[in-house]
Amino acid sequence: xxxxxxxxxxxxxxxxxxxxxxxxxxxxxxxxxxxxxxxxxxxxxxxxxxxxxxxxxxxxxxxxxxxxxxxxxxxxxxxxxxxxxxxxxxxxxxxxxxxxxxxxxxxxxxxxxxxxxxxxxxxxxxxxxxxxxxxxxxxxxxxxxxxxxxxxxxxxxxxxxxxxxxxxxxxxxxxxxxxxxxxxxxxxxxxxxxxxxxxxxxxxxxxxxxxxxxxxxxxxxxxxxxxxxxxxxxxxxxxxxxxxxxxxxxxxxxxxxxxxxxxxxxxxxxxxxxxxxxxxxxxxxxxxxxxxxxxxxxxxxxxxxxxxxxxxxxxxxxxxxxxxxxxxxxxxxxxxxxxxxxxxxxxxxxxxxxxxxxxxxxxxxxxxxxxxxxxxxxxxxxxxxxxxxxxxxxxxxxxxxx
Ligand code: CTP
Numbered sequence: 001x002x003x004x005x006x007x008x009x010x011x012x013x014x015x016x017x018x019x020x021x022x023x024x025x026x027x028x029x030x031x032x033x034x035x036x037x038x039x040x041x042x043x044x045x046x047x048x049x050x051x052x053x054x055x056x057x058x059x060x061x062x063x064x065x066x067x068x069x070x071x072x073x074x075x076x077x078x079x080x081x082x083x084x085x086x087x088x089x090x091x092x093x094x095x096x097x098x099x100x101x102x103x104x105x106x107x108x109x110x111x112x113x114x115x116x117x118x119x120x121x122x123x124x125x126x127x128x129x130x131x132x133x134x135x136x137x138x139x140x141x142x143x144x145x146x147x148x149x150x151x152x153x154x155x156x157x158x159x160x161x162x163x164x165x166x167x168x169x170x171x172x173x174x175x176x177x178x179x180x181x182x183x184x185x186x187x188x189x190x191x192x193x194x195x196x197x198x199x200x201x202x203x204x205x206x207x208x209x210x211x212x213x214x215x216x217x218x219x220x221x222x223x224x225x226x227x228x229x230x231x232x233x234x235x236x237x238x239x240x241x242x243x244x245x246x247x248x249x250x251x252x253x254x255x256x257x258x259x260x261x262x263x264x265x266x267x268x269x270x271x272x273x274x275x276x277x278x279x280x281x282x283x284x285x286x287x288x289x290x291x292x293x294x295x296x297x298x299x300x301x302x303x304x305x306x307x308x309x310x311x312x313x314x315x316x317x318x319x320x321x322x323x324x325x326x327x328x329x330x331x332x333x334x335x336x337x338x339x340x341x342x343x344x345x346x347x348x349x350x351x352x353x354x355x356x357x358x359x360x361x362x363x364x365x366x367x368x369x370x371x372x373x374x375x376x377x378x379x380x381x382x383x384x385x386x387x388x389x390x391x392x393x394x395x396x397x398x399x400x401x402x
Contacts, residue, residue, distance in 0.1 A: 037059070117177050203287070
């Protein structure tokens with residue numbers, strides 16, 4: 001693994017006594033490590049110990065002028081390639097889930113744009129409490145990676161789930177989360193959200209795509225070191241860190257933007273729900289009821305939009321092209337027909353009528369349909385996780401195993 005800057009945030013649980021060992025394990029793997037501690041963590045492990053093993057000053061206070069004079073908390077948040085919270089108490093997990101920022105660790109966690117790995121450790125009943133479990137769901141859906149807790153004898157006397165994962169397991173997970181720069185040097189072109197096709201000056205034909213899947217792919221590709229262009233239909237989502245975004249409205253605008261970016265692209269992921277039809281002659285003004293015969297509506301003359309994905313696949317060039325197929329009914333058969341018709345390297349199919357899958361959901365249950373007939377069915381995952389799975393397949397496509 002190449003050298004990474006890891007910020008280890010230690011919170012106040014008995015497992016904090018393993019933090020020095022974790023620092024040493026992370027450093028042995030070639031990482032630079034800085035430590036931040038909550039005031040409660042200081043009850044379990046001395047800052048001086050972490051300073052000695054990390055070789056860096058340890059921060060414990062948000063407003064301490066001396067500490068802030070060293071490296072201020074925002075600089076610390078910006079410095080990190082990865083934030084590891086270990087041990088993560090129920091309290092810090094709740095704060096992370098809700099975006100509280102009332103001490104150094106929670107403030108840095110909110111300010112950083114780095115990926116985050118948490119290693120929960122607590123009493124079994126605190127871990128199983130619905131409040132904690134809901135917080136974990138929130139964090140997972142947001143893309144926070146979680147390691148453990150493991151089952152075993154707990155310091156509180158109970159036996160069960162709640163032990164912090166071992167330092168080596170946390171360091172391995174950190175290497176996995178921070179280590180993949182597999183797309184450095186790639187230019188990834190992602191399309192997201194739905195297009196809007198104007199009917200008149202105020203109305204449009206659209207669809208229910210939120211853009212979440214495409215934005216997740218763009219974020220994940222950027223995290224893996226790619227240069228990312230995101231061509232998006234109207235969406236209310238924040239542009240992921242490090243992503244260049246081009247906003248479009250109609251399918252024709254999307255086609256134009258995509259074709260302009262295509263020559264540079266080495267990977268194309270077409271997550272957008274492109275309108276298949278547009279109104280042949282949208283009205284420049286507003287269509288008014290009083291201009292129509294009583295009790296009747298206007299007749300819209302629709303024409304076909306170009307198929308952008310098929311056009312990309314026809315354009316010569318050495319690039320990986322991944323399409324999406326939003327389906328109801330026979331998922332695999334229709335996705336396979338689309339794959340063959342358009343000629344992409346992989347089709348990501350999802351049943352949009354299924355609960356927890358498809359439009360506006362934070363999760364997605366997808367099936368990878370490969371040329372040649374292979375089918376990979378994935379469980380219901382967060383869209384971030386699905387994005388990671390999709391980008392993991394690029395190597396397989398390039399290896400010719402598709
Ligand atoms: N797509 C595209 N241009 C279009 C329509 C679709 O680039 N005009 C792309 C989508 O971005 C997606 C894939 O083609 O990656 C499949 O989209 P989908 O709407 O499911 O398929 P269609 O080919 O439009 O088939 P149908 O709507 O008839 O199921």
